Amino acid sequence: MREEDIRVAVIHPGKFILPELGEDLGRYSERKLSARKIDIIKGARVASYDGSTVELSNGTRIRATTLIWTAGVKVNPVIESLDCGKERGRVLVNEYLAVPGVNGLWAAGDCAAVPAGNAGEFYPPTAQHGLREAVVAAKNIEATITGRALKPFTFKTLGQLATIGRHTGVASMFGFKFSGFAAWAMWRTVYLLKLPRLSKKLRVMFGWTFDLVFGREIEQLITVRDVQGLVDRLARVRARTNLPSVEQTSEAAAALN
Numbered sequence: 409m410r411e412e413d414i415r416v417a418v419i420h421p422g423k424f425i426l427p428e429l430g431e432d433l434g435r436y437s438e439r440k441l442s443a444r445k446i447d448i449i450k451g452a453r454v455a456s457y458d459g460s461t462v463e464l465s466n467g468t469r470i471r472a473t474t475l476i477w478t479a480g481v482k483v484n485p486v487i488e489s490l491d492c493g494k495e496r497g498r499v500l501v502n503e504y505l506a507v508p509g510v511n512g513l514w515a516a517g518d519c520a521a522v523p524a525g526n527a528g529e530f531y532p533p534t535a536q537h538g539l540r541e542a543v544v545a546a547k548n549i550e551a552t553i554t555g556r557a558l559k560p561f562t563f564k565t566l567g568q569l570a571t572i573g574r575h576t577g578v579a580s581m582f583g584f585k586f587s588g589f590a591a592w593a594m595w596r597t598v599y600l601l602k603l604p605r606l607s608k609k610l611r612v613m614f615g616w617t618f619d620l621v622f623g624r625e626i627e628q629l630i631t632v633r634d635v636q637g638l639v640d641r642l643a644r645v646r647a648r649t650n651l652p653s654v655e656q657t658s659e660a661a662a663a664l665n
């Protein structure tokens with residue numbers, strides 16, 4: 409494919425992209441992406457997509473066979489059936505992460521609307537908050553059983569990091585703002601540290617370091633064991649969903665032929 413055959417457009421409803429990181433870093437990201445010939449279309453929303461054309465709220469039509477949707481996370485439908493208070497589909501909890509009016513029901517993470525200090529404000533649905541809410545919820549469940557005092561959930565967002573590609577990032581951490589290679593390195597380090605197990609951390613760290621020097625490796629090594637693992641997993645999914653087995657599918661295909 410030639411570069412001039414590719415068009416990438418970013419559609420954003422606000423005045424600048426990445427509003428969570430503030431205007432300076434948002435504008436910086438726009439400049440970087442525009443320099444890479446990415447069109448940044450602001451002040452418009454995606455109104456519809458019919459598989460070949462994206463229509464924006466301002467009437468602009470863009471022909472596209474690939475649409476990547478990144479706007480928001482929908483609450484799991486299982487929550488809808490719960491008979492309790494909700495806030496934009498999320499289970500409304502009190503500061504102790506308990507659901508008022510439903511004895512023994514607790515919620516944490518993306519499914520929970522956790523009040524954040526000021527009335528009407530809620531903590532954002534991110535892993536940073538979810539992980540800590542889970543710990544407080546677990547301790548409060550234990551405290552309820554053992555008759556101890558409950559602990560309210562309070563947390564100050566540590567910061568936000570984003571990568572905008574080509575070894576460039578933007579970050580707002582502990583009130584300080586970073587951009588460029590330093591922010592990208594910070595972003596990588598944070599995610600590396602979050603990987604479970606030291607051996608995994610080291611493997612990924614060496615892999616990333618080699619990629620920096622020699623470029624990214626695009627081939628992947630798949631062993632017989634990996635294939636067997638996939639076959640076993642597929643068999644389990646088929647058994648759960650009553651899908652026809654591989655043999656039944658092959659027999660049906662043979663009969664058709």
Ligand SMILES: Cc1cc2nc3c(=O)[nH]c(=O)nc-3n(C[C@H](O)[C@H](O)[C@H](O)COP(=O)(O)OP(=O)(O)OC[C@H]3O[C@@H](n4cnc5c(N)ncnc54)[C@H](O)[C@@H]3O)c2cc1C
Nearest residue numbers: 481484486516517518519532533534535536537538539569
């Ligand atoms: C593309 C993307 C990027 C993100 N980037 C960041 C980031 O950089 N930093 C950050 O902090 N956060 C980020 N987040 C948000 C973060 O992933 C979530 O806040 C976090 O995963 C929420 O954790 P959770 O345990 O509440 O929910 P989930 O991680 O969604 O876990 C819910 C689990 O419940 C399971 N489940 C669903 N229905 C049922 C059922 N009926 N029975 C049993 N199990 C069920 C699901 O399979 C899933 O495993 C990102 C999210 C997305 C989508």
